[in-house]
Amino acid sequence: MTRLHDEDSDDPLHPEEHIAPVPRISVQAFCETEQTLAAVTAAGQDRRLAKAHLTAKDGGLAAAIEVYESMPTPNVIVIESDGTRDILEGLDDLAGVCDPGTRVVVIGNPNDTAPYRELVRRGVNDYVVGPVETLDVVRSICSLFSASEAIITGRVIAVVGAKGGVGASTVAHNVAWTIARDLSLDSVVIDLDLAFGTAGLDYNQDPVQGIANAVLSQDRPDTALMERLLAKCTERLSLLASPASLDRVYDFGAEAFDAVFDTLRMTTPCIVLDVPHQWSGWTRRALVNADDIVIVAEPDLANLRNTKNMLSVLKAARPNDRPPLYCLNQVGMHKRAEIDVKAFAKTMESQPIAVIPFDSKLFSTAANNGQMIAEVAKNHRTTALFQNMANRLAGRGEVKKPKRSLLEPLLKKLKGRSGRPSAPHRKAS
Numbered sequence: 201m202t203r204l205h206d207e208d209s210d211d212p213l214h215p216e217e218h219i220a221p222v223p224r225i226s227v228q229a230f231c232e233t234e235q236t237l238a239a240v241t242a243a244g245q246d247r248r249l250a251k252a253h254l255t256a257k258d259g260g261l262a263a264a265i266e267v268y269e270s271m272p273t274p275n276v277i278v279i280e281s282d283g284t285r286d287i288l289e290g291l292d293d294l295a296g297v298c299d300p301g302t303r304v305v306v307i308g309n310p311n312d313t314a315p316y317r318e319l320v321r322r323g324v325n326d327y328v329v330g331p332v333e334t335l336d337v338v339r340s341i342c343s344l345f346s347a348s349e350a351i352i353t354g355r356v357i358a359v360v361g362a363k364g365g366v367g368a369s370t371v372a373h374n375v376a377w378t379i380a381r382d383l384s385l386d387s388v389v390i391d392l393d394l395a396f397g398t399a400g401l402d403y404n405q406d407p408v409q410g411i412a413n414a415v416l417s418q419d420r421p422d423t424a425l426m427e428r429l430l431a432k433c434t435e436r437l438s439l440l441a442s443p444a445s446l447d448r449v450y451d452f453g454a455e456a457f458d459a460v461f462d463t464l465r466m467t468t469p470c471i472v473l474d475v476p477h478q479w480s481g482w483t484r485r486a487l488v489n490a491d492d493i494v495i496v497a498e499p500d501l502a503n504l505r506n507t508k509n510m511l512s513v514l515k516a517a518r519p520n521d522r523p524p525l526y527c528l529n530q531v532g533m534h535k536r537a538e539i540d541v542k543a544f545a546k547t548m549e550s551q552p553i554a555v556i557p558f559d560s561k562l563f564s565t566a567a568n569n570g571q572m573i574a575e576v577a578k579n580h581r582t583t584a585l586f587q588n589m590a591n592r593l594a595g596r597g598e599v600k601k602p603k604r605s606l607l608e609p610l611l612k613k614l615k616g617r618s619g620r621p622s623a624p625h626r627k628a629s
């Protein structure tokens with residue numbers, strides 16, 4: 201059971217918060233106000249409720265009781281209380297027509313006087329104080345199916361290049377490796393570049409056709425099959441490798457990878473998708489449905505245009521999510537005219553999560569040895585950049601400055617310790 205609180209933050213989703221999608225469930229909402237009706241209707245369009253069948257009507261508790269007198273109840277009922285009638289009495293009446301197993305969310309009114317424990321006693325699974333925003337509704341419904349059933353619901357991070365060859369795979373592999381090692385999170389990299397993927401080479405793994413077998417299998421993939429297809433790279437990192445062979449072509453329907461991702465999410469806390477630079481139904485879907493998106497770009501005009509376009513399309517498709525993130529890579533290449541980082545950030549209207557310098561020796565040594573940057577150069581500045589990205593993307597707090605300024609301890613003392621308060625952790629019981 202979850203209790204939600206209003207938060208004073210511009211970011212609707214706290215960096216440490218992860219809302220896991222729901223399975224195929226039915227949800228019916230009975231709203232008293234226009235605003236709630238709009239929020240619930242918009243929630244039905246959210247990616248995390250994509251599998252749910254959600255309907256929203258006017259009428260609150262009274263309408264719900266009337267409907268369910270003659271109809272079976274859905275998996276979830278959302279009821280808004282307008283504070284004018286005794287909510288406990290109404291819930292007692294609802295209980296009389298409600299099938300066991302149906303979960304109830306109440307969107308309360310500040311005028312409700314019923315104590316929370318009385319609501320719980322009447323079987324209310326979640327109580328949210330109105331007025332509610334779309335994300336409050338999404339969060340509340342999703343919490344009924346994740347927190348309460350102790351299923352691991354993995355976080356998906358999709359990494360894609362704004363152009364081919366910008367280093368998207370290199371970034372994806374290094375970040376995933378760092379999350380597994382430094383944050384001790386079990387992680388899987390899925391190399392979605394079936395024809396040309398390099399994850400097997402980068403992690404020095406013998407060829408295994410992981411992702412091809414999973415996606416082309418006649419049967420629905422299950423956890424046991426996925427376990428067999430994963431190649432173990434380090435203690436906590438596994439790879440679903442691409443065949444990187446051209447024996448066949450790889451045309452997929454938009455939903456081809458859904459079952460693979462859903463199966464892995466049940467057992468793996470962190471999944472990094474190495475998404476090839478293409479715009480097809482399934483790549484777009486992989487990006488839209490990810491918990492976080494990182495676009496990797498080089499500082500030139502074509503990358504600038506593509507990053508801008510991708511940001512705006514993906515933002516529009518994910519109105520209740522943090523905007524996609526981007527990082528600049530191969531910055532400072534000798535004799536190359538580049539768009540400077542400030543100008544790039546101004547066009548994007550956001551800062552990059554990392555600016556990774558061009559370093560042909562470092563990166564080619566790592567690539568040729570089948571090693572990560574941290575293995576080649578433990579104390580290198582670029583290693584610290586990947587560590588910061590890992591922290592940020594695995595939901596473990598803010599990006600730290602890569603280099604400590606000599607004045608930093610002094611400045612800290614002068615300012616007093618700064619930092620965001622930690623996330624108000626939501627409790628599940």
Ligand SMILES: Nc1ncnc2c1ncn2[C@@H]1O[C@H](COP(=O)(O)OP(=O)(O)OP(=O)(O)O)[C@@H](O)[C@H]1O
Nearest residue numbers: 361364365366367368369370530557558559560563
């Ligand atoms: N910061 C960097 N400095 C120098 N070389 C780099 C840097 N980042 C990546 N590279 C090199 O650039 C090449 C392309 O990298 P990578 O394969 O990761 O790109 P990609 O965007 O995934 O390409 P593709 O479009 O083929 O999938 C590799 O040889 C890699 O070692």
Ligand SMILES: [Mg+2]
Nearest residue numbers: 368369393476
């Ligand atoms: Mg690649």
